[in-house]
Structure formats: structure tokens, C-alpha cells
Amino acid sequence: MGSLAVSAQSSRYTEAMAKQTADLDSSSTFNPENLQQKSNTFERIAEAEKTQWLPYYYAAYMQIMQAFTSKDKSQIDPLTEKATINLDKAEALISKNSEIACLRSLIASAKLTVDPMNRGPVYGPEAAAQLVTAKTLNPENPRVYMLEGQALLFTPEQWGGSKTKAKTTLELALTKFAAFKPESDISPKWGEAYTRGLLQNASK
Known part of the structure; x- marks a missing residue:
């Protein structure tokens, strides 16, 4: 019985994730409301599953995209902080992952946009270093x-x-x-x- 319950749960998880990830390349996803909605949904899935790294990863991706598309620069730091917390949770479940390093590079790039002159010297090299890591982990x-x-x-x-x-x-x-x-x-x-x-x- 136990294995049947696990299998039902994992197919529910896969279906929920497939539905949420199906339109990640669609321009309709990239408005503030949809990005917020998706980041909330991925966080809910992550909290329900706890052993899966992908919901944390996608929640972070949505938050990073919110940071890049936000017209309010004061929102960028809080959004990238949230994304960093989610990536830390993902990385606790799967270490040395190229996809996570790519998102960490994007976080540094987003932080840089708040104040390019002052932040460039810190976050420019960090964004580049994360891409070097990502490429090393999966060329x-x-x-x-x-x-x-x-x-x-x-x-x-x-x-x-x-x-x-x-x-x-x-x-x-x-x-x-x-x-x-x-x-x-x-x-x-x-x-x-x-x-x-x-x-x-x-x-x-």
C-alpha cells in the first residue's frame, strides 16, 4: 500500500510541475501578476514535497524574472533575497548543479542593475564567476x-x-x-x- 501511495503522490507532483513549467518560454508568463502567481505555486509545491529541488529552483527563477521585469528598483533586492533562499534550499538537496549556478549568475546581474556604477565592481565579477562554475559543472x-x-x-x-x-x-x-x-x-x-x-x- 505504501508504494502505491508514494507513486500516486509522485505522479501528482509531476503533473503539478508539468502544468506550471509548460509555459515558461511564453511571453504571457512574463507579467508581474503571472510571475507572482507562479512563484507562489512553486513555493507551495516545494513545501509539500520538501525532498525535490526543482520547485525551489523554479520559484527562484520566477522571483529573479520578477526582479528583472519590475519597474520599481526598490523591489529588486527583496526579490533576489527570496530567490537566494530558495536556491539555497534547492542546493541543500542537489549540490554542484549547473542550472542553480546559472540562476545565481542572474541574481548577481539583477542586483547590479539597482546601481550599476557602484555595484558593478562587486556583482559583475560574481555573475561571471557563477557562469564559469555553471559551465564547469555542465559544458x-x-x-x-x-x-x-x-x-x-x-x-x-x-x-x-x-x-x-x-x-x-x-x-x-x-x-x-x-x-x-x-x-x-x-x-x-x-x-x-x-x-x-x-x-x-x-x-x-
Whole structure:
């Protein structure tokens, strides 16, 4: 009986997660209300499951996206703090994970946007260091190259940015996306549509 209950619970978990992760590449997800709703749902799933790292990871991803899309800069630090707490919980369940390192890089980038002149020297190197970690942990993770390309595209040339290098890196990201096999139906696979948009931007 015990194993039947576990199997029912795990299929419920997978169904709930599949429903929530299905539209993560859709532009309709990226408005404040939907991001808030999804981050709450992932946190509820995480609290119900407790042994699964993915709900914490996705809750953090939604909070980071809220930070990037918020028009109120005073919201960025609290949102990235929440995301960091969720990533710490995820990392307690699965250590040395490339996807988590990618999100930690995004957190540093979001924090930098609050005050680029003063925060750049701290959070710029941190964002880059997390991507180095992410690439070391999984050189085939396409999101690493997407984030590298994004950094090259949006960093001014005098600080090491380059549209040409961005284009090359984003093309590599798309090659990695084409070959990438997520570990499961609910494992991270977001970013390909966004990479295509970045590449268009880099090609102008």
C-alpha cells in the first residue's frame, strides 16, 4: 500500500510541475501578476514535497524574472533575497548543479542593475564567476551560453562587451539547445525562444 501511495503522490507532483513549467518560454508568463502567481505555486509545491529541488529552483527563477521585469528598483533586492533562499534550499538537496549556478549568475546581474556604477565592481565579477562554475559543472548546458551571450550583448564595449562575440556565443547556445536532452519532462529547458530574440538583437 505504501508504494502505491508514494507513486500516486509522485505522479501528482509531476503533473503539478508539468502544468506550471509548460509555459515558461511564453511571453504571457512574463507579467508581474503571472510571475507572482507562479512563484507562489512553486513555493507551495516545494513545501509539500520538501525532498525535490526543482520547485525551489523554479520559484527562484520566477522571483529573479520578477526582479528583472519590475519597474520599481526598490523591489529588486527583496526579490533576489527570496530567490537566494530558495536556491539555497534547492542546493541543500542537489549540490554542484549547473542550472542553480546559472540562476545565481542572474541574481548577481539583477542586483547590479539597482546601481550599476557602484555595484558593478562587486556583482559583475560574481555573475561571471557563477557562469564559469555553471559551465564547469555542465559544458552542454545551453543556458550558460545564452547568459554569456546576453552579458556580451548588454555590456558596454569599454567593459568587455561585444555584439560580434555575443552573436557567436548565442549561435553556440542555439546549437547546444538543439542537442540538449532535459533529464525529465519537468527539468529546466527554458531559454531557447529568448536566445533567438537576443540573437536577432545581436545581428542588427
